[in-house]
Amino acid sequence: MLKDITIGQYFPGDTFVHKLDPRIKILIIIMFITSLFFIDSFFPYIFILGFILFSIKISDIPLKFVLKGLKPLALIISITFIINVFFTKGEVLFKIGPLSITKEGLSQATFMALRLIFLITGTSLLTLTTSPISLTDGIEKLLSPFKKIGLPAHELAMMMTIALRFIPTLLEETDKIMKAQMARGADFESGNVINRAKNLVPLLVPLFINAFRRADELAIAMEARCYRGGENRTRLNELKLNKQDILAISIMGIFFGFIVSTRYI
Amino acid sequence: MAQDMIRMENLSYEYNSIEGNNQLLAINNVNISVKKGEYLVILGHNGSGKSTLAKLMNGLLLPTKGNVYVNGMNTRDEEKIWDIRETAGMVFQNPDNQIVATIVEEDVAFGPENQGVPPLEIRQRVDDALRIVDMTEYKKHAPHLLSGGQKQRVAIAGILAMKPECIILDEPTAMLDPIGRVEIINTIKKLNKEEKKTIVHITHYMDEAVEADRILIMEQGQIVMEGTPREIFSQVEKVKKLGLDVPQVTELAYELRKEGINVPQDILTVEELVKAL
Numbered sequence: 001m002l003k004d005i006t007i008g009q010y011f012p013g014d015t016f017v018h019k020l021d022p023r024i025k026i027l028i029i030i031m032f033i034t035s036l037f038f039i040d041s042f043f044p045y046i047f048i049l050g051f052i053l054f055s056i057k058i059s060d061i062p063l064k065f066v067l068k069g070l071k072p073l074a075l076i077i078s079i080t081f082i083i084n085v086f087f088t089k090g091e092v093l094f095k096i097g098p099l100s101i102t103k104e105g106l107s108q109a110t111f112m113a114l115r116l117i118f119l120i121t122g123t124s125l126l127t128l129t130t131s132p133i134s135l136t137d138g139i140e141k142l143l144s145p146f147k148k149i150g151l152p153a154h155e156l157a158m159m160m161t162i163a164l165r166f167i168p169t170l171l172e173e174t175d176k177i178m179k180a181q182m183a184r185g186a187d188f189e190s191g192n193v194i195n196r197a198k199n200l201v202p203l204l205v206p207l208f209i210n211a212f213r214r215a216d217e218l219a220i221a222m223e224a225r226c227y228r229g230g231e232n233r234t235r236l237n238e239l240k241l242n243k244q245d246i247l248a249i250s251i252m253g254i255f256f257g258f259i260v261s262t263r264y265i
Numbered sequence: 266m267a268q269d270m271i272r273m274e275n276l277s278y279e280y281n282s283i284e285g286n287n288q289l290l291a292i293n294n295v296n297i298s299v300k301k302g303e304y305l306v307i308l309g310h311n312g313s314g315k316s317t318l319a320k321l322m323n324g325l326l327l328p329t330k331g332n333v334y335v336n337g338m339n340t341r342d343e344e345k346i347w348d349i350r351e352t353a354g355m356v357f358q359n360p361d362n363q364i365v366a367t368i369v370e371e372d373v374a375f376g377p378e379n380q381g382v383p384p385l386e387i388r389q390r391v392d393d394a395l396r397i398v399d400m401t402e403y404k405k406h407a408p409h410l411l412s413g414g415q416k417q418r419v420a421i422a423g424i425l426a427m428k429p430e431c432i433i434l435d436e437p438t439a440m441l442d443p444i445g446r447v448e449i450i451n452t453i454k455k456l457n458k459e460e461k462k463t464i465v466h467i468t469h470y471m472d473e474a475v476e477a478d479r480i481l482i483m484e485q486g487q488i489v490m491e492g493t494p495r496e497i498f499s500q501v502e503k504v505k506k507l508g509l510d511v512p513q514v515t516e517l518a519y520e521l522r523k524e525g526i527n528v529p530q531d532i533l534t535v536e537e538l539v540k541a542l
Contacts, residue, residue, distance in 0.1 A: 131368075132367055133366065133367055133368060133371055161365070161366060161367065162365065164367050165364065165365065165366060165367045165408070165409075168407075168409040169361055169409055172409070214361070214362045217357065217359060217362035217363070218362050218363065218365070220320075220325060220357070221355075221357055221362060221363035221365075222365060222375075223325065223350075224323060224325060224350060224354070224355040224357075225350075225354075225365075225375055225376040225379060225423065225424070225427065226347050226350050226351060226376060226379040226380055226427065227375070227379045228347065228379065232381045233378055233379060233381060234377075234378055234381050234382055234383060234384055234387065235374075235378055235384060235387075236370070236371060236374035236377075236378060236384060236387045236388065236391065237384070238384050
């Protein structure tokens with residue numbers, strides 16, 4: 001059940017997109033999201049679609065894999081669509097009982113649904129082509145100018161790394177505890193929502209206690225390995241911008257600038 | 266004096282409960298010195314104070330009384346604390362809880378990164394450390410997909426990459442299966458013989474102590490026996506009285522002697538027993 005989630009998953013590869021500096025990729029995605037919210041007509045969507053398909057193509061990720069990421073969010077997309085269809089005023093096309101579907105509603109609904117789909121596929125491209133480690137590295141580096149105003153950039157990145165590191169460990173542990181409790185007659189699958197939530201208590205208590213114990217041991221182990229925060233720390237793989245990175249961000253800058261400008265033309 | 270890696274003088278350590286009225290004397294007036302290049306094993310059953318002793322050795326805990334010197338540096342000296350931890354690296358019991366990063370080589374690099382070593386040298390140290398523990402082919406793997414023994418070897422590599430002179434291992438095999446244990450013991454032997462590291466190995470498996478240069482047995486925070494493996498394990502009854510076992514072969518030899526078969530007292534390995542018989 002927990003293994004089906006593709007959002008945030010990394011799809012290893014050795015393509016141009018994979019090799020781009022994570023900082024550049026994060027910046028491109030930020031531009032992508034901003035421009036997406038500037039768009040107010042269908043026409044620029046062609047460019048966005050083109051951008052997404054092109055990126056998927058050159059990063060060698062199967063299209064199916066990207067679309068699979070939409071599945072868990074299908075419900076949210078449909079709800080957005082339905083609300084927009086029924087609750088936008090305008091020229092009535094046909095009526096079902098008290099609800100009416102308008103021409104504007106239909107177009108607005110498609111517009112919003114597309115925006116969501118583009119948003120999700122675009123951002124999942126970032127995580128699909130960037131390993132968690134370089135992603136956190138990128139975030140740390142991008143946030144480091146804000147250290148001056150007291151933002152703990154290094155600490156945030158370290159927390160993310162550790163969280164990512166312990167996700168599989170804790171999932172394994174959850175599975176183990178669940179089986180142990182089931183062997184002693186615990187029931188996690190039947191009953192109504194409230195009963196089910198109650199039945200989770202014997203799972204959550206040991207899980208949390210273990211997590212705290214792990215955190216304690218990890219902290220001691222990190223101290224024994226001379227960890228003393230981000231100052232004077234070097235990295236095994238330092239991030240370096242090369243020509244391709246500069247080229248990519250310049251082209252993308254112009255591209256998204258153009259898309260934003262379509263709003264005002 | 267100069268050749269002492271770790272020296273503990275009149276060392277005591279007391280745990281206080283949160284209310285402050287219950288005290289537990291975990292280490293009681295202990296004097297130990299560990300020589301450079303020595304392979305020392307500390308034995309003792311649960312609650313004998315051996316893990317506390319390990320944490321005192323690199324300044325994770327500070328003594329209540331007495332002093333600990335690591336390569337001449339006092340662990341009470343706050344300015345020296347990072348030098349001390351670079352000199353005396355520590356490997357813990359649970360490999361899962363000491364691996365920080367999501368890729369093996371990134372984790373091995375964690376120590377040198379903290380030391381501020383330049384990237385090129387980190388690369389060199391990481392490759393060397395992984396080669397020593399025989400994990401080079403796994404360097405791009407995710408740690409959670411490795412076996413317990415492999416994870417523990419990654420943890421050892423993480424310490425090795427910091428280039429410590431001394432490695433303290435606090436029950437490194439307690440959570441491993443028999444195959445993992447053999448892997449770790451072989452790695453430890455290699456570190457001592459080939460890499461010339463001083464080893465302090467804390468354990469409660471007797472079989473692992475046979476290879477040591479010297480054994481200390483702890484009981485209620487004190488050193489109750491000290492000597493070479495041969496000296497210690499020839500006193501089968503005394504060791505058993507302390508709630509510990511002797512290696513299986515030694516035990517067998519002991520039983521044989523009781524039955525009147527003439528074998529020497531200080532048998533430690535299967536080969537020795539075969540020869541004696």
